[in-house]
Amino acid sequence: MSSLSHLQALEAESIHILREVVAEFAKPVMLYSIGKDSSVMLRLAQKAFHPGKIPFPLLHVDTTYKFGEMIEFRDWYPKSIGAELHVHTNWEARKAGANPIALGTSKCCGLLKTRALLDGLAAGGYDAAFGGARRDEEKSRAKERIYSFRDQYGQWDPKNQRPELWNLYNSRVDKGQSIRVFPLSNWTEIDVWHYIHMENIPVVPLYFAKPRPMIVRGESLIPPEHNVIPLLPGEKAEMVMCRMRSLGCTPCTGAIRSEADSVPKIIEELLRFRRSERENRVIDHDQEGSMEIKKREGYF
Amino acid sequence: MLTAEHQEPLTIEAFLEQESGKELLRFSTAGSVDDGKSTLIGRLLYDARGIYEDQLASIQKSKVNRSSGPIDFSLLTDGLRAEREQGITIDVAYRYFSTPRRKFIIADTPGHEQYTRNMATGASTAAVAIVLVDARNGVLPQTRRHATISSLLGIPRIILAVNKMDLMDYSQQVFDGICSDFLAFAGKMGFEEILPIPMSALEGENVARRATKIPWYDGPALLEHLESVPVTGGRVSGELRFPVQYVIRPDQYFRGYAGQISSGTVRKGDTVMALPSGKTSRIASIVTFDGELDAASAPMSVTLTLEDERDISRGDMIVHPDALPAAARQFTADLVWMVEDPLSHGRNLLLKHTSQQVSVRVTSIESRLNIQTMERKPAPLLELNDIGEVQIEAARPVFFDSYRENRLTGAFILIDPISNTTVAAGMIQRAVEQQRRFEHVTAEERQARNGHKPAVLALRDESLALRLERRLFDHACQVVALDGAQGLDALMAAGLLVIVPEAESARTIDLNALPLPVSGEAAVDAIMAYLEQQGILQSDRFSAGEGI
Numbered sequence: 001m002s003s004l005s006h007l008q009a010l011e012a013e014s015i016h017i018l019r020e021v022v023a024e025f026a027k028p029v030m031l032y033s034i035g036k037d038s039s040v041m042l043r044l045a046q047k048a049f050h051p052g053k054i055p056f057p058l059l060h061v062d063t064t065y066k067f068g069e070m071i072e073f074r075d076w077y078p079k080s081i082g083a084e085l086h087v088h089t090n091w092e093a094r095k096a097g098a099n100p101i102a103l104g105t106s107k108c109c110g111l112l113k114t115r116a117l118l119d120g121l122a123a124g125g126y127d128a129a130f131g132g133a134r135r136d137e138e139k140s141r142a143k144e145r146i147y148s149f150r151d152q153y154g155q156w157d158p159k160n161q162r163p164e165l166w167n168l169y170n171s172r173v174d175k176g177q178s179i180r181v182f183p184l185s186n187w188t189e190i191d192v193w194h195y196i197h198m199e200n201i202p203v204v205p206l207y208f209a210k211p212r213p214m215i216v217r218g219e220s221l222i223p224p225e226h227n228v229i230p231l232l233p234g235e236k237a238e239m240v241m242c243r244m245r246s247l248g249c250t251p252c253t254g255a256i257r258s259e260a261d262s263v264p265k266i267i268e269e270l271l272r273f274r275r276s277e278r279e280n281r282v283i284d285h286d287q288e289g290s291m292e293i294k295k296r297e298g299y300f
Numbered sequence: 301m302l303t304a305e306h307q308e309p310l311t312i313e314a315f316l317e318q319e320s321g322k323e324l325l326r327f328s329t330a331g332s333v334d335d336g337k338s339t340l341i342g343r344l345l346y347d348a349r350g351i352y353e354d355q356l357a358s359i360q361k362s363k364v365n366r367s368s369g370p371i372d373f374s375l376l377t378d379g380l381r382a383e384r385e386q387g388i389t390i391d392v393a394y395r396y397f398s399t400p401r402r403k404f405i406i407a408d409t410p411g412h413e414q415y416t417r418n419m420a421t422g423a424s425t426a427a428v429a430i431v432l433v434d435a436r437n438g439v440l441p442q443t444r445r446h447a448t449i450s451s452l453l454g455i456p457r458i459i460l461a462v463n464k465m466d467l468m469d470y471s472q473q474v475f476d477g478i479c480s481d482f483l484a485f486a487g488k489m490g491f492e493e494i495l496p497i498p499m500s501a502l503e504g505e506n507v508a509r510r511a512t513k514i515p516w517y518d519g520p521a522l523l524e525h526l527e528s529v530p531v532t533g534g535r536v537s538g539e540l541r542f543p544v545q546y547v548i549r550p551d552q553y554f555r556g557y558a559g560q561i562s563s564g565t566v567r568k569g570d571t572v573m574a575l576p577s578g579k580t581s582r583i584a585s586i587v588t589f590d591g592e593l594d595a596a597s598a599p600m601s602v603t604l605t606l607e608d609e610r611d612i613s614r615g616d617m618i619v620h621p622d623a624l625p626a627a628a629r630q631f632t633a634d635l636v637w638m639v640e641d642p643l644s645h646g647r648n649l650l651l652k653h654t655s656q657q658v659s660v661r662v663t664s665i666e667s668r669l670n671i672q673t674m675e676r677k678p679a680p681l682l683e684l685n686d687i688g689e690v691q692i693e694a695a696r697p698v699f700f701d702s703y704r705e706n707r708l709t710g711a712f713i714l715i716d717p718i719s720n721t722t723v724a725a726g727m728i729q730r731a732v733e734q735q736r737r738f739e740h741v742t743a744e745e746r747q748a749r750n751g752h753k754p755a756v757l758a759l760r761d762e763s764l765a766l767r768l769e770r771r772l773f774d775h776a777c778q779v780v781a782l783d784g785a786q787g788l789d790a791l792m793a794a795g796l797l798v799i800v801p802e803a804e805s806a807r808t809i810d811l812n813a814l815p816l817p818v819s820g821e822a823a824v825d826a827i828m829a830y831l832e833q834q835g836i837l838q839s840d841r842f843s844a845g846e847g848i
């Protein structure tokens with residue numbers, strides 16, 4: 001029983017979850033966010049259905065504020081392994097000028113991420129959606145089930161979750177309701193990098209340190225891409241040796257100063273880190289319990 | 301505070317080396333509301349460096365602090381707003397940390413009775429449970445309920461954490477009293493180990509380091525024990541159980557059965573049987589993305605291909621024919637009822653078990669556990685959070701092992717087909733023999749099949765006798781011409797399969813010596829498979845399970 005390494009045990013559990021969903025739901029989809037967790041989830045999906053193809057499409061919710069390197073990777077990697085990718089954007093809000101400075105981050109996220117996600121899921125008629133969220137990322141995520149039930153409006157009710165025992169998942173939903181499934185629930189950040197290392201999984205180059213133009217504001221490194229953040233007087237982008245620890249929209253994802261330009265170096269860096277990976281994400285902090293609020297509304 | 305040994309490695313080589321030897325331990329907390337479960341886990345994470353500085357800073361900034369110390373550690377796991385507002389845990393929080401020896405997955409569960417279902421959720425996958433008791437209050441009904449659920453869920457080892465010892469002057473007398481109260485009922489529950497530890501989550505005494513304020517205790521601190529306790533979830537039989545989850549058919553040349561091995565080992569070339577069809581074949585290959593394997597063991601997720609085309613689908617189970625699970629439509633089970641709406645007998649529900657779903661009826665409620673007296677008494681209903689024993693009848697046979705033998709093939713959940721909610725967790729005890737009694741196949745039944753009556757015909761002319769035998773045989777009669785053979789030899793000569801109680805000679809195949817499942821139908825299946833394997837039954841139509 002215990003002869004498997006803990007990574008192999010996590011892998012076996014995740015593959016079991018992926019297969020359960022495909023066997024029990026009519027129309028599953030994988031939310032593809034382009035980041036390291038999505039890369040790992042995609043590899044696990046390849047493993048789960050080998051030698052068959054991945055039996056569901058990927059959906060990327062594009063806020064249009066993603067890094068250019070992310071979009072390049074998105075348009076290359078899934079195709080290279082034979083996966084089918086759909087992209088959904090809330091163009092109505094985007095054309096109306098939605099951005100985090102004008103609307104504030106939570107409203108911007110609500111429109112470009114949550115609304116777009118719910119519309120994208122409804123448009124595809126998907127009854128189950130895989131997400132790469134991990135319980136160790138954030139305190140309200142630590143409360144998630146592996147199968148997270150969502151009502152007709154995509155909402156999460158954390159006070160009334162279905163019991164989830166052993167590896168027996170309740171997949172019953174009525175029309176319009178759906179399940180979000182988190183196959184990486186029990187993985188930690190270091191597990192993800194360890195697996196990427198062992199399996200040689202491609203990830204977006206933004207994770208690796210190199211000199212990049214950044215607006216340096218106090219401790220923060222703000223990517224100037226998309227020109228959303230207004231510059232303070234005298235501020236201009238300068239070259240800084242840095243990398244991204246997690247990927248999101250450029251205005252809301254800070255970089256960290258780092259020399260780690262390879263997966264082993266990233267792991268070594270993480271071993272020394274005393275700060276969490278979402279620290280540089282604006283959206284988790286703009287209010288106490290803000291992730292929980294977003295999740296209740298239908299965010300991943 | 302941490303010893304040098306607790307330092308994480310700093311190079312990738314050291315990291316990979318250390319990780320390769322690490323085991324994974326899943327444990328959960330249990331106990332009554334406010335006994336300090338979340339505080340204990342927060343403290344453990346803090347002391348074992350399992351939390352980040354910014355997470356710590358955010359709880360230090362928090363408006364809420366219900367503890368008497370500078371940091372309210374419970375906020376590290378009580379991540380929902382409602383939990384912080386009400387000061388209780390509502391749902392399980394899963395937290396992760398590692399030491400150089402092990403990786404840990406913690407399920408911090410709620411103590412409040414209303415959320416017992418969430419406690420059961422966290423405990424179902426745990427190999428160890430920490431049952432907390434507030435030193436001021438001693439053992440409470442909820443302590444008993446959680447200890448009982450932990451035992452029913454098959455958690456082999458528990459730690460009795462007598463917490464808040466700081467409020468009782470670290471008194472040995474208080475500790476001893478609580479231990480003996482606890483052992484008085486939990487000692488009979490079949491745990492492999494109950495380790496009592498006096499501690500203070502608030503002050504970190506006996507949490508990640510040994511206590512300095514408890515000189516009379518010389519046992520291990522909590523973390524020390526968690527690093528050495530066996531990691532297996534206990535009681536998993538070694539027999540192969542492979543529930544088929546999904547059939548992979550990319551093209552007409554490949555047909556693979558995908559699943560996660562629940563228990564045991566499967567090897568290339570093994571003769572296996574698929575249930576419920578009872579058809580046997582051999583493992584042609586064990587396929588994974590990373591190449592084919594010669595053998596695979598639980599809990600690996602693999603894909604099996606067989607040498608013969610077999611009609612196998614999701615919900616079927618692949619096993620070794622000499623180690624079959626029980627197969628029955630009726631069985632008894634322990635149940636934890638988890639919704640307001642009470643269970644009465646006759647209720648129709650959906651059963652989810654391994655990879656199959658089947659309609660079931662709860663035919664009777666045999667007993668209900670009284671948490672105050674710990675007695676099991678007959679009851680008409682099971683109400684929210686009740687623990688009871690029931691009989692269940694399924695629409696078709698279910699293949700299982702008793703939960704005591706196998707935590708995966710003995711477990712099920714019940715789902716209400718109307719509300720879709722999970723209403724109960726169940727642990728199978730045993731098959732209930734079906735009412736049908738087996739009697740001798742009658743002379744009339746044989747006559748109907750054979751197309752003739754039984755008769756003994758005397759004919760002295762031997763060549764005429766053989767001629768007659770041939771003619772009758774060609775007409776599909778059951779006939780044998782005997783030349784002096786007696787007793788069993790005569791019956792053998794007649795080509796019959798003869799069943800006798802005891803082995804009468806070396807030639808007899810002694811079925812008494814086979815390891816057989818307890819359930820009657822499954823035992824017959826096993827014998828059929830054995831006879832097939834021995835080459836006595838040759839054709840597919842004799843395969844076991846045909847009668848089901």
Ligand SMILES: Nc1nc2c(ncn2[C@@H]2O[C@H](COP(=O)(O)OP(=O)(O)OP(=O)(O)O)[C@@H](O)[C@H]2O)c(=O)[nH]1
Pocket residue numbers: 331332333334335336337338339340366367368374387388389390409410411412463464465466467499500501502503
């Ligand atoms: N003095 C003292 N107080 C403690 C100790 N452990 C916990 N407490 C306090 O006891 C109260 C309840 O603690 P929690 O950790 O929330 O209890 P819990 O068992 O998680 O409660 P539920 O999850 O709601 O069942 C808090 O005010 C804690 O600060 C301890 O060792 N000593």
Ligand SMILES: [Mg+2]
Pocket residue numbers: 337338339374378388389409410411
């Ligand atoms: Mg708690």
